[in-house]
Amino acid sequence: MTGSGAILGELFTEAGRADPYPLYTKLHELGPASHVDGTFFVANAYHVINAVLRNPGFGKWGQSAQSIPELAEHPSLTRFNQSILDMNPPDHTRVRRLMATVFTPRRVAALAPAITDIVSNLLDAMADSGADGSPVDFMDSFAFRLPVSVICELLGIPEADRYRFRALMQDVAIALEMITDLSVLAPADVAMLEIEKYFTALVAERRAAPRDDLTSALIHDADQGDGRLSEEELLSNLVLLLLAGFETTTNLFGNGLAVLFDRPQLAAGLRAGTVPVSGFVEEVLRFDSPVQLTSRLAMSDGLQVAGIPVPKGSEVLLLLGAANHDADRFPEPELFDPERPDNVPLSFGAGAHYCLGAALARLEAVTAIPLLLDRFPDLAPAKDAERIRTDRLVLRGYQTFPVVLS
Numbered sequence: 499m500t501g502s503g504a505i506l507g508e509l510f511t512e513a514g515r516a517d518p519y520p521l522y523t524k525l526h527e528l529g530p531a532s533h534v535d536g537t538f539f540v541a542n543a544y545h546v547i548n549a550v551l552r553n554p555g556f557g558k559w560g561q562s563a564q565s566i567p568e569l570a571e572h573p574s575l576t577r578f579n580q581s582i583l584d585m586n587p588p589d590h591t592r593v594r595r596l597m598a599t600v601f602t603p604r605r606v607a608a609l610a611p612a613i614t615d616i617v618s619n620l621l622d623a624m625a626d627s628g629a630d631g632s633p634v635d636f637m638d639s640f641a642f643r644l645p646v647s648v649i650c651e652l653l654g655i656p657e658a659d660r661y662r663f664r665a666l667m668q669d670v671a672i673a674l675e676m677i678t679d680l681s682v683l684a685p686a687d688v689a690m691l692e693i694e695k696y697f698t699a700l701v702a703e704r705r706a707a708p709r710d711d712l713t714s715a716l717i718h719d720a721d722q723g724d725g726r727l728s729e730e731e732l733l734s735n736l737v738l739l740l741l742a743g744f745e746t747t748t749n750l751f752g753n754g755l756a757v758l759f760d761r762p763q764l765a766a767g768l769r770a771g772t773v774p775v776s777g778f779v780e781e782v783l784r785f786d787s788p789v790q791l792t793s794r795l796a797m798s799d800g801l802q803v804a805g806i807p808v809p810k811g812s813e814v815l816l817l818l819g820a821a822n823h824d825a826d827r828f829p830e831p832e833l834f835d836p837e838r839p840d841n842v843p844l845s846f847g848a849g850a851h852y853c854l855g856a857a858l859a860r861l862e863a864v865t866a867i868p869l870l871l872d873r874f875p876d877l878a879p880a881k882d883a884e885r886i887r888t889d890r891l892v893l894r895g896y897q898t899f900p901v902v903l904s
């Protein structure tokens with residue numbers, strides 16, 4: 499095994515998942531990308547990952563994974579294979595265009611007042627539960643509830659159903675991690691079947707009585723009978739929107755709060771208006787990205803990654819978190835600088851699969867953070883209860899984050 503193979507081995511251990519950044523530094527020292535072994539490659543430099551993401555020669559596994567019997571029996575995998583996250587052109591282009599038509603910047607911008615209302619209600623509830631000085635779990639009471647409420651509002655999922663999705667989606671998201679042992683998918687499969695059942699019922703309801711929501715808009719497309727969106731694609735992309743719509747943004751809030759607690763002068767600057775909130779959010783995305791990696795498949799012959807030939811059928815692991823800490827692109831990458839010039843991290847990806855919800859995630863963060871800091875001027879980490887990270891690498895964040903409000 500090459501040097502990069504040993505480093506990746508460490509990255510997938512518990513310690514590596516807890517703090518991948520020193521390992522990214524070691525990979526940068528080896529070069530911008532490397533051949534790990536067989537048909538497996540890894541890229542860590544910003545310019546290399548950016549180029550692979552924008553190169554149509556590199557694609558996703560898509561439905562090809564379903565021809566492998568061991569994979570095809572896992573609904574947690576097959577469901578994602580039929581969503582845009584895992585599709586290739588022309589199917590990706592067809593379905594992504596439909597989704598972009600309903601997920602418009604106008605629809606996102608129009609959500610601003612609703613987001614402010616949701617934030618105010620959540621802050622009231624936090625204030626109630628922490629009024630006696632007892633710790634409040636920031637992840638569950640705020641970081642999860644805000645984005646799940648927003649995406650459910652868009653999808654038309656009733657309020658009473660929303661808060662049950664955190665545990666279910668965390669189980670489903672095991673399928674997005676780098677797994678070698680398929681038996682770890684058992685809880686992901688159970689959770690996926692439950693979520694599918696939920697959406698099947700919701701689709702039936704909205705088909706019978708459409709509303710002004712994304713689910714009804716996508717059902718309308720599926721019902722045109724011209725092949726623009728199959729029933730399977732409808733279901734898979736609704737599941738994807740729900741998962742992508744909150745799990746990542748939840749982690750943006752948790753990772754951002756950790757940055758603030760570790761650097762109290764930043765919170766003071768945000769409160770005083772001397773630190774720009776949009777710059778702060780962008781730098782959190784760079785500094786501790788909620789999505790640490792993705793990968794691509796070489797779809798044709800003659801491809802290269804940083805000058806290394808990559809044969810057709812090879813997998814290239816793209817370490818977005820490493821790209822965001824590439825000193826050639828971001829000088830002093832370990833320094834948190836909300837006013838970093840030309841700050842364009844790869845946290846939302848790039849190219850054809852660039853995150854469909856990037857504007858929504860940013861809107862939620864820039865709206866919520868000032869309101870949170872204004873409402874709780876003495877917000878602090880709880881003394882006797884530690885913040886605990888989820889044991890995940892791809893979707894990086896906290897499981898619990900106890901805080902006190904005063």
Ligand code: HEM
Nearest residue numbers: 582583742743746747750792845846847851853854855859
């Ligand atoms: C901080 C929050 C978020 C982060 C860091 C994030 C990150 C990403 C990344 C890295 C990708 C590309 C994956 C790849 O190229 O393999 C992606 C795709 C996607 N994201 Fe997000 N995301 C966030 C929030 C959201 C939200 C709020 C939504 C939806 C409402 C969303 C919906 C999607 C969808 C549908 C895709 C698939 C796009 C495609 O494959 O064409 N994301 N996201």
